[in-house]
Amino acid sequence: MNAEFIEALNDIEKEKGISKEVLIEAIEAALVSGYKRNFNSAQNVRVDINREMGNVRVFARKTIVEEVTDSRSQISIDEAHEIDPNYMLDDIIDMEVTPRDFGRIAAQTAKQVVTQRIREAERGIIYNEFIDREQDIVTGIVQRQDGRFYYIDLGKVEALMPVNEKMPTETFKQGDRVKAFITKVEKTTKGPQIFVSRTHPGLLKRLFELEVPEIFDGVVEIRSVAREAGDRSKIAVHSSDPNVDPVGACVGQKGMRVQTVVQELKGEKIDIVKWSEDTAEYVANSLSPSKVVHVTVYEGEKMTRVVVPDYQLSLAIGKKGQNARLAAKLTGWKIDIKSEAQAAEEGFTFTEPVSIIPLEKKNQPESTEFAEAHVEEERE
Known part of the structure; x- marks a missing residue:
């Protein structure tokens, strides 16, 4: 590895938000395992990567003793004094043991570690983005279907919609655009898993929030939703402003607002009623x-x-x-x-x-x- 490698880590830090120091420490830890595996070494070793030039060096850590019983982890006081007369018994000395062809192993290991860390960071970013959007609406494109799920492309990730979360009155084919309600976001070893629904009452509520400015502004509040997806629903609305009719606000002029929601829900009938204490x-x-x-x-x-x-x-x-x-x-x-x-x-x-x-x-x-x-x- 060389200075170009360090420059690449700097670029990754800027683009992906992954700390260069965190990456280097992860590479050093991986190289320790790689050294022991490739050179059949049981020595206590550490790997040092130069933060400026990218040079990799391997050091065996040995304890200074009077009589050596294990040359892999110990060094005599006389040998230590040949290196530096100031060494004392029980001091730890680092002796360079970098193999001649260790650069090739280091490059391969670094590539694997960086790729893995980038993948983990991207998964973390996606998870954090969608966990904040739980109980919200997303728009995606239907990719495929199997016996259990519809797979919906949300751009950065693929969401799963169980077949029983599809409204009975609708069918999907590949390439269809669809609005769905995020019911759950899970963190798994393969990345975030996002579950969506078209039958959840929350979808109806969010659609009205998108269509009715008074709901978005908090003047009109949806107090309750009851839904039999694809057939009929009821919502109860309340206005904090006595001058605003909550039902009229949701219906809209000539029924335009409610009809937009009805069209999105493929003709599902919607009763809008006034909530009361x-x-x-x-x-x-x-x-x-x-x-x-x-x-x-x-x-x-x-x-x-x-x-x-x-x-x-x-x-x-x-x-x-x-x-x-x-x-x-x-x-x-x-x-x-x-x-x-x-x-x-x-x-x-x-x-x-x-x-x-x-x-x-x-x-x-x-x-x-x-x-x-x-x-x-x-x-x-």
Whole structure:
């Protein structure tokens, strides 16, 4: 090795951010093992690389003793005095034992060590970059698929999307661009492993954050998300500014904002409801687009009884119970839905002590074009 090698290490330090001193120390440690392996030596040796010129020297470390019993690790006091009269018993002396062809071994070892350290540093940089992006959206290109995963190229690294994390309504082919949600970043011996999903509720939340400036600015907050990927979702939103309608902000002018999200999710229906501290009001809102006549809250059981107009019962429950199921996920409360006729048959008179929404204040779904479209669709 020579001065050009040191200059190369300086370049690596600048470009890759790997300390030259760290690299040299790693090369010296590797050369010690290489020396012992190639020259069948059991000596206690150290390798010194000149930081300016790149010259490599090997030194055997020997203890000064009166009588030598192991010439590989000891030297007599008389021999030591021939080198330097100031040496004393038990001092450690370094004697150069650099083999004639050690430069070739040093060059090969240095190349291997530097390559390995660069690879480790790059993996560390990628890991640090993506661990900070966990729970965020990335865009990549589908490379291939096997029985377990879709492999998505993110530029610096390949992400894994389990096949069950793909929405049922979509198919991918090689070269397709896709947005996905980073669910987990793991550090492995082969580098960082990144797992992504298209079905995670976090994807829906992040898409709205990208499309709605009020959410990005913190004026509007997404309080809860319930999702059945590829089919239907509900999000509950709240505004810290009384002058800002959180539902209207998410829907956008003529539904432009929500439709952008719907298109990204391949037509997945999205209900945007207003969050409320009042449990009854929140539960009533969550059943949108259905109207609600009355909500009774049972705090101890974390359960609500909801009464809806007779003609809205199927709409409130939804296809295969989907609307009610999503509302329960969204609010975190059990929801028992009855029609007015069923409630009357069971003798329910709207007089229970924790009734919140009376008959005369029928809850209306938020008046957005998107919610109205749901109403028409369910009626059909």
